[in-house]
Amino acid sequence: MSSVILSGFLLLFVDASLTWTLWSGLLLVRGRGASAAEQWAAAALKWALLDVMTRAVAPKKEQVVLRRLCALLVLLPCLLRSGSGLGGDPVTAPGLAGQLQVSLCSALSCLFWETAFSGGGGFTEEGKVALDTRRLLARLLQQFRPDFLLLTAACGFIILTVACDTLIPLFQGTVIDMLRGGTLDGFYTTLGILACFFVGSCIFSGLRSGSFNITHARLNKRLRMSVFRTVLSQEVLFFQENQPASLCSRLESDVHQLGLTVSLNFNAVLRSSIKTLLMLVAMLYQSRPLTALACVEIPVLAALQRQQVRYHKELKEQKQDSLARLKELSHQSLGGIRTVRSFHGQSDEAQRFHRELQRLQEIRIRARRHKTFFTLLRRLGSLVTKMVMLLAARSLMSGGQLSGGTLLTFLLYRKPMSHNLKEIFVCSGDTLATLGIISKVFSYLDRSPKRRADGHLAPDALRGEIVFQNVTFGYPSTAGDEPALKDVSMVLEAGKVTALVGPSGSGKTSCVGLLKRLYDPQRGDILLDGQPLHAYDNAYLHRKVVSVPQNPVLMRGSLRYNVEYGLEDCDFRQVREVATKIKADRLLAKMEADYDADVGEGGAHLSEGDKQSVALLRALVRQPRVLLLDEATSQMDAHTQHAVLEEVVRCGCTVLMVAHRLRSVERADRVIFMENGVVMEEGTHAQLMAMEGRYQGLRQELSDQRP
Numbered sequence: 151m152s153s154v155i156l157s158g159f160l161l162l163f164v165d166a167s168l169t170w171t172l173w174s175g176l177l178l179v180r181g182r183g184a185s186a187a188e189q190w191a192a193a194a195l196k197w198a199l200l201d202v203m204t205r206a207v208a209p210k211k212e213q214v215v216l217r218r219l220c221a222l223l224v225l226l227p228c229l230l231r232s233g234s235g236l237g238g239d240p241v242t243a244p245g246l247a248g249q250l251q252v253s254l255c256s257a258l259s260c261l262f263w264e265t266a267f268s269g270g271g272g273f274t275e276e277g278k279v280a281l282d283t284r285r286l287l288a289r290l291l292q293q294f295r296p297d298f299l300l301l302t303a304a305c306g307f308i309i310l311t312v313a314c315d316t317l318i319p320l321f322q323g324t325v326i327d328m329l330r331g332g333t334l335d336g337f338y339t340t341l342g343i344l345a346c347f348f349v350g351s352c353i354f355s356g357l358r359s360g361s362f363n364i365t366h367a368r369l370n371k372r373l374r375m376s377v378f379r380t381v382l383s384q385e386v387l388f389f390q391e392n393q394p395a396s397l398c399s400r401l402e403s404d405v406h407q408l409g410l411t412v413s414l415n416f417n418a419v420l421r422s423s424i425k426t427l428l429m430l431v432a433m434l435y436q437s438r439p440l441t442a443l444a445c446v447e448i449p450v451l452a453a454l455q456r457q458q459v460r461y462h463k464e465l466k467e468q469k470q471d472s473l474a475r476l477k478e479l480s481h482q483s484l485g486g487i488r489t490v491r492s493f494h495g496q497s498d499e500a501q502r503f504h505r506e507l508q509r510l511q512e513i514r515i516r517a518r519r520h521k522t523f524f525t526l527l528r529r530l531g532s533l534v535t536k537m538v539m540l541l542a543a544r545s546l547m548s549g550g551q552l553s554g555g556t557l558l559t560f561l562l563y564r565k566p567m568s569h570n571l572k573e574i575f576v577c578s579g580d581t582l583a584t585l586g587i588i589s590k591v592f593s594y595l596d597r598s599p600k601r602r603a604d605g606h607l608a609p610d611a612l613r614g615e616i617v618f619q620n621v622t623f624g625y626p627s628t629a630g631d632e633p634a635l636k637d638v639s640m641v642l643e644a645g646k647v648t649a650l651v652g653p654s655g656s657g658k659t660s661c662v663g664l665l666k667r668l669y670d671p672q673r674g675d676i677l678l679d680g681q682p683l684h685a686y687d688n689a690y691l692h693r694k695v696v697s698v699p700q701n702p703v704l705m706r707g708s709l710r711y712n713v714e715y716g717l718e719d720c721d722f723r724q725v726r727e728v729a730t731k732i733k734a735d736r737l738l739a740k741m742e743a744d745y746d747a748d749v750g751e752g753g754a755h756l757s758e759g760d761k762q763s764v765a766l767l768r769a770l771v772r773q774p775r776v777l778l779l780d781e782a783t784s785q786m787d788a789h790t791q792h793a794v795l796e797e798v799v800r801c802g803c804t805v806l807m808v809a810h811r812l813r814s815v816e817r818a819d820r821v822i823f824m825e826n827g828v829v830m831e832e833g834t835h836a837q838l839m840a841m842e843g844r845y846q847g848l849r850q851e852l853s854d855q856r857p
């Protein structure tokens with residue numbers, strides 16, 4: 151920090167020396183002041199020299215800041231004095247006061263930028279963070295690309311609004327001077343122009359805000375859609391680590407917050423920056439000493455804002471996390487209302503919710519407290535500069551250097567400039583404080599699913615033979631524990647019914663999950679007709695390998711929607727045929743009465759047996775080659791169960807039936823017995839029944855079946 155300040159002073163000194171050397175040279179050659187073009191050429195030369203010197207002398211870390219200072223030192227005097235050059239009068243060399251003014255303004259602006267926006271830039275070791283911040287912001291701005299035209303129009307409206315707003319005080323001051331002087335020459339014309347600027351400001355401001363609001367709405371929709379799509383494509387285990395309710399909250403609240411912060415703050419910062427710049431020029435035109443005093447407020451505000459952002463960022467992230475947790479809690483309690491009621495858990499749930507609400511309230515109160523404290527400091531700073539400025543104005547007026555009208559115009563500019571500065575700091579600070587949320591949203595967008603890429607195999611004919619080859623699989627969330635499946639090898643013959651039997655936790659459902667490609671095994675392979683599962687096209691695979699779980703999840707919507715889920719060409723005749731075969735008479739009657747009847751949230755309007763029937767229908771109308779039944783008929787009556795088994799055996803596809811009881815898989819061609827993630831025995835149903843004494847799990851299963 152101290153070394154960059156030292157280098158800065160050195161640069162100011164070199165700049166002053168170069169300026170006077172160049173101007174003296176010009177005077178010697180030309181004998182008079184320079185034209186505007188010559189002034190810009192001299193500035194370009196000076197810029198090149200300063201840049202070379204900075205690169206040669208300063209350490210790399212400080213170069214970014216110093217090169218910004220160089221640019222200001224060169225451009226500021228050119229911009230300030232180009233008016234006289236364009237008017238035809240030659241531009242003369244700056245005096246000591248002029249040079250000091252330029253140096254001071256450049257140094258202050260640089261300080262302001264570094265403290266408020268650059269996140270330390272070259273000042274601190276936080277360079278990497280600052281770079282990440284910039285990259286993140288640049289990436290965020292890229293999100294606006296599809297609305298480029300709308301945004302350009304909005305920027306145009308900003309410039310027009312600001313131009314009107316800037317000219318209004320100027321004409322107000324003129325009107326007051328006219329009234330005080332008693333001359334009414336041109337009074338009504340000036341008043342008319344003033345009215346035009348007022349009307350213009352209103353119209354352009356409305357158009358500006360409308361354009362930004364539309365941009366915000368569009369950005370919001372685009373971002374939500376992209377995040378939703380990316381989240382949907384993630385592997386199943388991602389949803390185990392990230393609770394769906396919490397993801398929903400991220401999708402709604404974080405994305406909304408991001409869109410709001412960015413588009414509204416972008417609008418506010420852009421508008422206020424242009425206004426501040428124009429007002430600064432207008433104020434300089436009114437009184438340079440008063441402008442210099444008014445500018446003292448800038449670095450003070452910037453430093454305060456930087457501190458505030460530091461606290462605010464952390465609190466904002468905590469707030470979003472707490473909101474996500476609240477959503478998760480309410481989702482859990484309301485979603486499981488039957489369990490809550492059955493165990494009279496209302497007060498427990500209410501207490502958990504209350505504790506989280508309390509936490510959120512504490513975060514909000516802390517944020518408010520910080521805000522109040524910083525607002526107080528900011529207002530104090532502003533008050534002090536205002537007092538000093540009024541004292542200076544008094545002495546300028548008594549010396550005859552300032553008229554009442556000019557002071558009024560100056561004050562009319564100063565107040566909104568102060569307000570604009572505050573808006574720049576607050577909005578840019580708010581955007582920086584939202585960076586945590588922004589990076590979270592981007593982390594979802596950038597996340598690629600952690601599973602093997604899908605292949606392209608989609609053969610017309612599929613026999614449906616499945617082979618597990620030394621498959622080992624463990625869930626990442628239980629990484630330290632034993633794997634769920636250990637070196638499992640088995641064959642499901644094409645067109646035959648194989649039953650997977652074993653006690654709870656033996657790994658049967660994990661086998662089904664692997665066959666559905668919800669997960670990939672850590673070791674070994676699963677082959678379908680001799681090809682690894684991941685070599686198949688994903689959509690094809692899910693058409694050919696279909697599963698029916700014990701507790702099927704139905705979507706909110708009609709019976710039709712649930713039965714034909716994901717199918718494009720399915721007619722009711724097909725559905726009726728399958729429903730008749732599996733003797734789902736009650737469901738069929740319901741469908742015939744009203745196929746578009748709503749099944750309720752998660753199928754709440756249906757009985758458990760009917761839900762299983764819907765899931766079976768959904769699977770069978772797809773005419774799969776491999777059917778995975780994970781205790782799929784456990785909730786059905788014996789009559790329907792029997793019909794389903796008959797139909798499944800008749801359909802000719804490869805069937806894997808998962809069951810606890812040997813009795814329920816009598817029709818299976820082959821039975822595989824599993825325990826603790828290992829295949830223990832294979833054989834016919836009769837062979838397995840004969841092994842009762844050999845395995846405790848099997849003994850238990852069989853003894854369960856005896857009266």
Ligand SMILES: Nc1ncnc2c1ncn2[C@@H]1O[C@H](COP(=O)(O)OP(=O)(O)OP(=O)(O)O)[C@@H](O)[C@H]1O
Pocket residue numbers: 390625627628634652653654655656657658659660661810
């Ligand atoms: N999503 C999961 N995350 C972590 N561990 C899991 C998960 N699902 C299952 N397990 C663990 O994997 C092992 C095998 O479970 P799996 O559900 O495959 O057994 P199962 O034989 O189907 O049991 P059940 O007959 O009770 O359904 C168990 O130890 C279980 O705790």
